[in-house]
Amino acid sequence: MTTKPKHHKTTKKDLLQLYRDMLLIRRFEEKAGQLYGMGLIAGFCHLYIGQEAVVVGIRDAMAEGDQMITSYRDHGHMLACGMSPRGVMAELTGRSGGYSRGKGGSMHMFSVEKQFFGGHGIVGAQVPLGAGLGLANKYKDNGQISVTFFGDGASNQGQVYEALNMAKLWDLPTLFIIENNQYAMGTSLARASAQTELYKRGESFGVKGIQVDGMDVLAVREAAKKAAKHARSGKGPLILEMMTYRYRGHSMSDPAKYRTREEVNEMREEHDPIDMVKARLLKEKWADLDDLKALDKEIKTIVNDAAEFAKTSPEPDPSELYTDVLLEVEA
Amino acid sequence: MAIDIQMPALSPTMEEGTLTKWLVKEGDSISSGDILAEIETDKATMEIETIDEGVVGKILISEGTQNVKVGTVILQLLEDGEGIDVLSAPASPEAVIEKVDEPIVLAPVETQSHQVIETVAPVEMDIPSGTAMIETSVRDALRDAMAEEMRKDDRVFIMGEEVAQYQGAYKVTRELLQEFGPKRVIDTPITEHGFAGIGVGAAMGGLKPIVEFMTWNFAMQAIDHIINSAAKTLYMSGGQMRCPIVFRGPNGAASRVGAQHSHDYSSWYANVPGLKVVAPYDAADAKGLLKAAILDPNPVVFLEHEMMYGEMHDVPDLENYIVPIGKALVRRVGSDVTIVSHSRMVGRALEAAEILATEGISAEVIDLRTLRPLDTDTVIASVKKTNRIVCAEEGWGQSGIGAEIATRVMEQAFDYLDAPPARVFQKDVPLPYAGNLEALSIPNAQDVVVAAKAVCYKD
Ligand SMILES: Cc1ncc(C[n+]2csc(CCOP(=O)(O)OP(=O)(O)O)c2C)c(N)n1
Ligand SMILES: [Mg+2]
Numbered sequence: 001m002t003t004k005p006k007h008h009k010t011t012k013k014d015l016l017q018l019y020r021d022m023l024l025i026r027r028f029e030e031k032a033g034q035l036y037g038m039g040l041i042a043g044f045c046h047l048y049i050g051q052e053a054v055v056v057g058i059r060d061a062m063a064e065g066d067q068m069i070t071s072y073r074d075h076g077h078m079l080a081c082g083m084s085p086r087g088v089m090a091e092l093t094g095r096s097g098g099y100s101r102g103k104g105g106s107m108h109m110f111s112v113e114k115q116f117f118g119g120h121g122i123v124g125a126q127v128p129l130g131a132g133l134g135l136a137n138k139y140k141d142n143g144q145i146s147v148t149f150f151g152d153g154a155s156n157q158g159q160v161y162e163a164l165n166m167a168k169l170w171d172l173p174t175l176f177i178i179e180n181n182q183y184a185m186g187t188s189l190a191r192a193s194a195q196t197e198l199y200k201r202g203e204s205f206g207v208k209g210i211q212v213d214g215m216d217v218l219a220v221r222e223a224a225k226k227a228a229k230h231a232r233s234g235k236g237p238l239i240l241e242m243m244t245y246r247y248r249g250h251s252m253s254d255p256a257k258y259r260t261r262e263e264v265n266e267m268r269e270e271h272d273p274i275d276m277v278k279a280r281l282l283k284e285k286w287a288d289l290d291d292l293k294a295l296d297k298e299i300k301t302i303v304n305d306a307a308e309f310a311k312t313s314p315e316p317d318p319s320e321l322y323t324d325v326l327l328e329v330e331a
Numbered sequence: 332m333a334i335d336i337q338m339p340a341l342s343p344t345m346e347e348g349t350l351t352k353w354l355v356k357e358g359d360s361i362s363s364g365d366i367l368a369e370i371e372t373d374k375a376t377m378e379i380e381t382i383d384e385g386v387v388g389k390i391l392i393s394e395g396t397q398n399v400k401v402g403t404v405i406l407q408l409l410e411d412g413e414g415i416d417v418l419s420a421p422a423s424p425e426a427v428i429e430k431v432d433e434p435i436v437l438a439p440v441e442t443q444s445h446q447v448i449e450t451v452a453p454v455e456m457d458i459p460s461g462t463a464m465i466e467t468s469v470r471d472a473l474r475d476a477m478a479e480e481m482r483k484d485d486r487v488f489i490m491g492e493e494v495a496q497y498q499g500a501y502k503v504t505r506e507l508l509q510e511f512g513p514k515r516v517i518d519t520p521i522t523e524h525g526f527a528g529i530g531v532g533a534a535m536g537g538l539k540p541i542v543e544f545m546t547w548n549f550a551m552q553a554i555d556h557i558i559n560s561a562a563k564t565l566y567m568s569g570g571q572m573r574c575p576i577v578f579r580g581p582n583g584a585a586s587r588v589g590a591q592h593s594h595d596y597s598s599w600y601a602n603v604p605g606l607k608v609v610a611p612y613d614a615a616d617a618k619g620l621l622k623a624a625i626l627d628p629n630p631v632v633f634l635e636h637e638m639m640y641g642e643m644h645d646v647p648d649l650e651n652y653i654v655p656i657g658k659a660l661v662r663r664v665g666s667d668v669t670i671v672s673h674s675r676m677v678g679r680a681l682e683a684a685e686i687l688a689t690e691g692i693s694a695e696v697i698d699l700r701t702l703r704p705l706d707t708d709t710v711i712a713s714v715k716k717t718n719r720i721v722c723a724e725e726g727w728g729q730s731g732i733g734a735e736i737a738t739r740v741m742e743q744a745f746d747y748l749d750a751p752p753a754r755v756f757q758k759d760v761p762l763p764y765a766g767n768l769e770a771l772s773i774p775n776a777q778d779v780v781v782a783a784k785a786v787c788y789k790d
Contacts, residue, residue, distance in 0.1 A: 121592055
C-alpha cells in the first residue's frame with residue numbers, strides 16, 4: 001500500500017460523524033473480542049478491526065433504502081447500517097435479544113428495517129445474492145442500488161464471475177466492493193491469485209473497476225459516491241477494490257503466524273483509518289483532544305451498555321428451536 | 332478502578348492454556364493494541380492484545396504457568412493516575428491455578444466413551460495378538476495414514492485450502508509440506524468447485540489425489556464434481572475411465588458455529604452409486620480406513636468429525652494397518668437391543684450402552700464405519716439375536732442413514748423384530764447458534780437410552 005491520503009474536501013460535521021461511526025465499530029469489535037475471551041461468545045467470530053473506513057465511507061455514500069450484503073465479517077457493516085449495538089452484541093452471545101433471537105450467531109444476522117441482508121458463512125455466496133438484490137431493484141424500478149462486499153479470497157470464486165457477467169449483461173444497479181485485506185485466512189493474495197489487481201477482475205465482462213485506499217475514509221466515500229451515481233443512473237455495475245488490512249487474526253482462534261508483527265504494526269501506526277481522521281480533525285481545529293476523549297467515552301458507554309445487554313438478555317426459550325423453519329401457508 | 336485482565340478463551344474449544352511469555356512488565360504503560368503475552372492453547376500459540384489503556388499494575392500469573400483456566404485474572408491494569416494501592420484480590424475465586432511440570436493433557440471431550448473402548452475389546456479387528464498400541468489422536472492418525480501412503484506411492488498428493496503453509500485449518504496435514512514439499516502438498520484458492528474438478532481431472536489423468544475440504548459444508552460448492560464427474564464416470568465410460576480420489580474433511584456439527592457450518596452430509600453421499608462413503612469413529616479406524624480409501628480405485632468420500640480430532644485412542648503399531656471399507660464393527664456385544672451408529676455418535680451409543688447395562692438392558696453397539704456400501708449382514712445378524720434395533724445418527728431423520736437401516740432390517744429380518752425399529756437423529760431444524768438450543772438439537776446418549784428402552788418396552 002503506497003497511496004498517501006489525498007486531501008479530500010469535507011466539513012467538520014461530516015468528518016466528526018465519520019470518525020464517530022468508525023470509532024463505534026472499533027470499540028464494539030474490541031469488546032466482542034473481549035467477550036469471546038470470556039467465553040460469552042462462541043464458535044467463529046471474525047473481527048473488522050482495521051477495515052472500518054471501508055464500510056463507513058461506503059455507507060455514507062449510499063442512499064436510504066439501498067441494500068447491503070456481506071460475508072461473515074459483518075459486525076461493522078451492521079453498525080454502519082444503523083443496526084443497534086445491543087441487538088448485534090446479543091446475537092454474538094446467542095441470546096434472545098439478538099437480531100436473530102440467538103439462532104444465527106456472529107455470521108448470520110439480518111435487518112429488513114435497515115436493508116441489511118446478512119451475514120453469510122459460505123465464501124462468495126453473497127456475491128450472486130447481492131446481484132439478485134440489484135435485479136429486484138431494476139425489476140421494481142425503485143431507484144435503489146445494492147452493495148455487495150466480499151474479500152480478496154472470495155474474489156477467486158467462480159460464482160463471482162457468473163454474477164459479474166449477468167450484472168453487466170442486464171446492467172443491474174449494483175456495486176461490488178472487494179475488501180482486499182491482503183489475506184484469506186492464512187493465504188496471502190499473491191499465493192492464491194494469478195492476477196492480483198482485483199479491480200481488473202470485471203474487465204472481460206465490461207465491468208469497470210477502481211482501486212481505492214480503503215484506509216482513508218474520505219477517499220472511500222468519494223469513490224463510492226461516484227460509483228453509486230453510475231449504478232443508479234442505469235449504467236450497470238462497478239467494482240471498487242478497497243485496499244485495506246485486518247489487524248486481528250482471521251477469526252478469534254487464528255494465531256496469524258503467516259505475517260510479521262512488523263507488518264501489522266506498520267499498518268497500525270502509519271495507516272490507521274481512525275488515527276488519520278483524528279489527525280485531520282485536530283489539524284483543522286474541528287476538535288481538540290478533550291472533545292475526542294469525551295467522544296471516546298460516549299462510545300465506550302454505548303458499547304458497554306451493549307455488552308451488558310448481551311450478557312443479561314436471556315437465552316432463547318427452548319420452544320424457539322422449532323420456530324422459523326417454514327411459514328404457514330396463508331388461507 | 333483497576334481493570335482485571337483475564338485469561339482469554341482463544342478458540343471454540345479452549346478451556347485452559349499455558350501462559351508462555353509476558354511481553355510487558357509491571358510499571359509499563361500500555362495502550363490499545365499492545366501485545367501483553369503469549370498463550371499456548373489446545374491448537375496454537377497466540378498473542379493477546381490489550382484493548383485498554385493504562386499502566387501494568389500487577390502480574391498475577393507468572394511466565395510458564397500451565398493449565399491456567401479461562402477467566403483467571405492474569406494481570407491488573409491501573410487506569411490514568413491510579414496507584415498500586417487500588418489493587419485488591421482479583422474477583423474470580425473459582426479459577427484454580429496450579430503450576431505443574433507435566434505436559435498438559437487436555438481432557439478428551441468424551442471421556443466416557445473413551446473408557447468404554449478400552450474396557451470392551453473390539454470384536455472383529457484382525458490385529459495379531461501382542462501388537463503394541465500407541466495412543467494417538469484422531470487428527471494424527473489421519474495424518475499418519477496420508478503420510479504413509481504418500482511415502483509408498485508418489486502419485487498420491489493432497490490439495491485444499493490451508494493444507495500446506497498453514498499446516499491445515501484443523502492441523503490434520505501438519506508437517507506434510509515439510510516432508511513432501513509443495514509439489515505434493517498444494518494450497519488452493521477458496522474455489523471448491525474448481526479444485527474439486529481439478530482433483531477429479533488429475534485422478535482421470537492417472538494421479539491419486541486427496542482433496543481436503545476445510546469442512547464438508549463448503550463441499551456443497553463442489554458436489555457437482557463429486558457426483559457428476561467423479562461418481563458417474565466409470566459407469567458412463569463403460570468401465571474405461573477410473574477416478575481414484577479421496578475427498579475428505581470434517582463433517583457435521585462442530586461447536587456453536589451455526590447452521591451454515593454444521594451440516595451432516597452422511598445420507599447425501601450415501602445415496603450416490605459410484606461413491607464409497609466412509610465415516611470412522613476412533614483413531615485406529617480413522618487411520619486404517621483412510622489408508623484403504625487412498626488405495627481404493629474408486630472415488631471415496633471420507634467424513635471426519637471435528638469434535639473427534641483431539642480425542643486419543645489406541646492405534647495398533649503395525650507396519651501397514653488397513654481397515655477394509657465396507658465392514659461394520661461390533662464395538663460392544665449385547666443381547667437385548669442393537670444400537671447402530673457411525674462417527675461421533677458411536678461414542679454416545681457406547682455411553683448409552685453403559686447406562687442401559689446399569690438398568691439391566693444388554694445393548695450391542697455396531698459402528699457402521701462405512702455408509703456405502705452398507706454392511707447390512709452385520710446389522711441383520713445382530714438383530715436376529717437381539718430382535719430390537721435403534722438407529723442413531725447426528726444428521727436429520729428424513730431419508731437418513733437410520734431410515735435406510737430400518738428399511739433393510741424390515742425387508743430382511745421382519746419376522747425377527749419384537750418392536751418397530753426406533754430412530755434417534757438431529758431435531759428437524761437448521762442447527763441454531765444459541766448454546767441451549769444447539770444442545771437440544773443434537774442427539775445425546777440419553778436420547779439413545781430412551782429409544783432403547785422404548786423398543787425393549789421398559790418404562
Ligand atoms: C466455500 C467456503 N470455503 C471455505 C470457507 C472457510 N473460510 C472462511 S473465511 C475464509 C477466508 C476468506 O478470505 P477473504 O475472502 O479474503 O475474506 P476475509 O476473511 O479476509 O474478510 C475461508 C477459507 C468458507 N467459509 N466457505
Ligand atoms: Mg481477505
